Amino acid sequence: MGKRQHQKDKMYLTSTEWSTLYGGYKASSHTGTNAEFRRLPLTHCVVSLQPFTHPYIDPQGNVYDLEAIVPFLKRFKVNPATGTPLSEKQLTKVTFHRDNTGEYHCPVLFKPLTNTSHVVVVKTTGNVFSYEAVEQLNIKVSNWRDLLTDEEFIRDDLITIQNPDDLTKFNISQFHHVKNNLRIESEETIQARAGAAHRLKTVSQDTQQILDEFNRTYKEAEKKDEAAERVADKFNAAHYSTGKVAASFTSTSVDVETKHEAAVLEDDVVRYRRVKKKGYVSLKTNVGTLNLEVYCDSVARASENFIRLCDQGYYNNTFFHRSIRHFMIQGGDPEGSGEGGQSIWGEPFKDEFRPNLSHKGRGVLSMANSGPDTNKSQFFITYRSCPHLDTKHTIFGRVVGGLTTLSAMEAIETDNKDRPIEDINILDTVIFVDPFKEADKELEKERQLEAVKRRAEEEELKSIKRPKVKEDRSKVYRSGVGKFLDLATTTSHSKEEMQSTTQQQQKKKKNKDASYGLNNFSMF
Numbered sequence: 001m002g003k004r005q006h007q008k009d010k011m012y013l014t015s016t017e018w019s020t021l022y023g024g025y026k027a028s029s030h031t032g033t034n035a036e037f038r039r040l041p042l043t044h045c046v047v048s049l050q051p052f053t054h055p056y057i058d059p060q061g062n063v064y065d066l067e068a069i070v071p072f073l074k075r076f077k078v079n080p081a082t083g084t085p086l087s088e089k090q091l092t093k094v095t096f097h098r099d100n101t102g103e104y105h106c107p108v109l110f111k112p113l114t115n116t117s118h119v120v121v122v123k124t125t126g127n128v129f130s131y132e133a134v135e136q137l138n139i140k141v142s143n144w145r146d147l148l149t150d151e152e153f154i155r156d157d158l159i160t161i162q163n164p165d166d167l168t169k170f171n172i173s174q175f176h177h178v179k180n181n182l183r184i185e186s187e188e189t190i191q192a193r194a195g196a197a198h199r200l201k202t203v204s205q206d207t208q209q210i211l212d213e214f215n216r217t218y219k220e221a222e223k224k225d226e227a228a229e230r231v232a233d234k235f236n237a238a239h240y241s242t243g244k245v246a247a248s249f250t251s252t253s254v255d256v257e258t259k260h261e262a263a264v265l266e267d268d269v270v271r272y273r274r275v276k277k278k279g280y281v282s283l284k285t286n287v288g289t290l291n292l293e294v295y296c297d298s299v300a301r302a303s304e305n306f307i308r309l310c311d312q313g314y315y316n317n318t319f320f321h322r323s324i325r326h327f328m329i330q331g332g333d334p335e336g337s338g339e340g341g342q343s344i345w346g347e348p349f350k351d352e353f354r355p356n357l358s359h360k361g362r363g364v365l366s367m368a369n370s371g372p373d374t375n376k377s378q379f380f381i382t383y384r385s386c387p388h389l390d391t392k393h394t395i396f397g398r399v400v401g402g403l404t405t406l407s408a409m410e411a412i413e414t415d416n417k418d419r420p421i422e423d424i425n426i427l428d429t430v431i432f433v434d435p436f437k438e439a440d441k442e443l444e445k446e447r448q449l450e451a452v453k454r455r456a457e458e459e460e461l462k463s464i465k466r467p468k469v470k471e472d473r474s475k476v477y478r479s480g481v482g483k484f485l486d487l488a489t490t491t492s493h494s495k496e497e498m499q500s501t502t503q504q505q506q507k508k509k510k511n512k513d514a515s516y517g518l519n520n521f522s523m524f
Contacts, residue, residue, distance in 0.1 A: 038172040042115050042162055043096075043104060046175065047072050047080045056091040057121065061161045062169065064091070071184045072177070081169065083176035092159075094126045106130035108137065108147050116164045123157040125149050134158065234450055235443065236270045238263040272300040274439040279303060280400075280432040281310050285320075286425055287412075288405030290381070292365055294397040296435040299352045302367055302375060302396040304436050308344045309377055310429035320424040323414050325383065329406075330368050331426065332378040341377035348374045352394045359386040363399030363406060383410050 013022065045052040045065035052065035062081045070088065072080055079086040097107040104113040106129050113119055118131035125146045137147055145152055162170070172178055203211070232238075244257040279294040296303040309315060309332075320331035321338050333340045343349055350373045359366065359382055366389065368378035375394060383406070399406060412420045474484045 036173060039115070039167065040170045040172050042113060042117070042119065042170075045069075047177065049172065055094050055096060057094050057159065057161065058086060058092075059090060059159070060169065061121070061159045063094070063161060068184075072182075075184060076177075076182055078176065078182075080177040080182070081175050083180075092121075092123055092126060094121050094128055094161075096128050104128075106133055108133040115162075118163055119161040121159050121161055122146050122153050123159055124153045125151050128161065131160075232262045232264045233447070235447065236265045236267070238265050268301070268304075271436065271439050271443060274442055275300055275435045277435050278433070279307050279435050281307060282430040282432065283315070283426055284428045284430065285405065285409075286423070286427060287408045289402050290399055290405055291401030292397050293400045294365070295357070295395070298354055299357070299394060299396040301349055302352055302394045305343050305345075305349065305375070305377070306379065306396060307431060307434055307436065311431055311434070312344075313429065314377065315426045315429050318426050320409065320420065320426075322380075322418050323409065323412065323420050323424070324418050325410055325414075327384070328380045328382045328386065329409050329424075330378060330380040331424075332368070334377075338378070343376045348376055351375065352396070353391050354395070357395040359389045359393075359395065361385055361398075363403060364395060365397035365399065367394040367396065369393060381406065 040046065040049065041051075042063075043051050044063075045055075045068050046062045047064055047068040050065070050068075052063060052068075054066035056064050056066055056069060058064070058079060058081075060079075060082065062079070064080070069080070069091065073086060073088055077085065077087070096104045096113070099105045099110065099112070105111060106113060107127070109130055109132060111117070111130055111132070113128070113130065119128060120131050120134055121128045125148070127146060127148050129147060133147065137143060138145075139155075144154060168174070177183065240263055241260045242263045244254070245260055248254045248257040275296050277297055279296045281292045281294060283290040283292065294303045294307060296307070314334070315332060318331060318334050319336045320329050321333055321336045322330040330338070335341075348369075351367075351369075362382060362384055364382040364386075366380055366382070367375045368380050369375050380393075381399060409420075409424055412422050412424065414420050475486075476483050477486055
């Protein structure tokens with residue numbers, strides 16, 4: 001009974017006990033999908049349960065949408081409402097008339113057709129009327145002509161679509177296709193069911209907004225191309241592993257991995273190890289020629305960027321857009337604004353500071369940037385020592401020829417924005433020594449030799465004839481347990497061992513009798 005804390009046991013059932021434990025009214029059985037009666041609106045299709053746009057009816061007056069009923073009949077060939085056989089030829093197209101507001105109404109009495117209206121249709125014409133109009137203007141006066149088209153019809157051509165006194169045919173819970181779960185699914189529906197969101201029965205508005213935002217911004221992980229995946233070899237294998245085994249053991253979100261593999265070093269790391277000398281480049285300008293020494297062996301990334309851009313002709317016909325006397329001259333921007341330029345990798349690269357390199361002296365070649373790790377294509381050449389630029393700009397070369405040209409550049413006047421009044425442009429770039437191409441050729445040659453060596457070793461192993469291993473077939477002396485044991489030999493060995501053991505014991509006994517101790521004076 002209804003007993004709570006500080007309360008006596010009552011001698012009657014409470015309303016909660018009656019509704020939950022015993023056969024009382026349960027709200028769950030009268031609402032939602034578990035309701036015994038769920039009303040289908042007049043303007044909705046029996047199959048899709050959505051408002052119809054191209055209405056058709058069956059002989060019983062059930063209304064369907066053309067796009068929903070045709071695929072259903074092609075697959076199941078039964079009436080979705082009753083389960084009886086039904087074909088497309090038995091369907092009749094009907095016309096629901098609308099008023100100025102877009103609502104369905106009777107075209108004769110102009111009364112709206114609601115869920116409580118008595119609605120009929122003339123089968124021969126397909127026009128839908130309220131029963132009141134047909135009763136007053138057709139049945140009572142025996143005028144069997146359509147009220148809109150004046151076509152003749154008989155009493156049997158009147159089909160009732162909705163009778164407010166009998167709404168059993170509008171009960172969704174009793175539809176044949178609902179009870180037997182018969183439905184035509186599109187590809188979008190199948191894909192939606194495969195997703196996790198299909199399992200969510202009720203979703204709040206905030207949750208739905210979050211899911212929509214996630215669906216708009218989510219990107220699937222790119223599938224790795226196994227053919228393009230790099231494999232560790234003698235040259236690019238690191239001294240440490242990929243860590244996949246440890247990661248798969250630690251986390252369940254990582255695929256299981258049981259084989260240790262060496263990590264693959266980046267191609268640039270392998271190449272830069274083989275660069276052992278400096279590069280040399282010549283900049284031909286309208287003022288003169290500047291010969292540059294590039295520190296490829298110590299500042300590899302910035303040096304390769306500069307040499308590769310020169311090789312591509314990136315600096316051709318560009319201007320030195322900034323010049324400050326007793327400080328430096330800056331160029332390398334195709335736009336000439338000081339804000340353009342791009343590296344060979346398409347993105348800024350990191351700084352490379354070396355303790356043995358400093359902005360000391362005239363003609364130091366260094367990278368221009370807009371902050372840490374923002375190196376692109378712009379560079380500058382100093383007119384004098386600038387030690388305050390150390391650890392701020394990457395030094396990657398120096399001027400080894402053409403200091404008179406550099407002096408001529410410094411002598412050109414500039415405007416108030418430090419832009420030379422006379423254009424100083426780079427006409428052409430010539431590369432004398434490119435250590436990076438030499439390193440690439442050397443690495444390719446080493447890999448080819450390694451491949452030839454590996455193939456030779458494989459062929460040598462294939463040519464070696466290995467002796468066949470003879471099978472060790474033990475002699476069988478009997479059947480059952482111990483069939484490989486020779487009991488006769490074992491017995492003879494055991495007898496010999498027993499005899500030798502007995503002789504040793506007798507010898508020890510004699511030696512013991514011959515011995516004497518301090519407690520025995522019989523020998524004196």
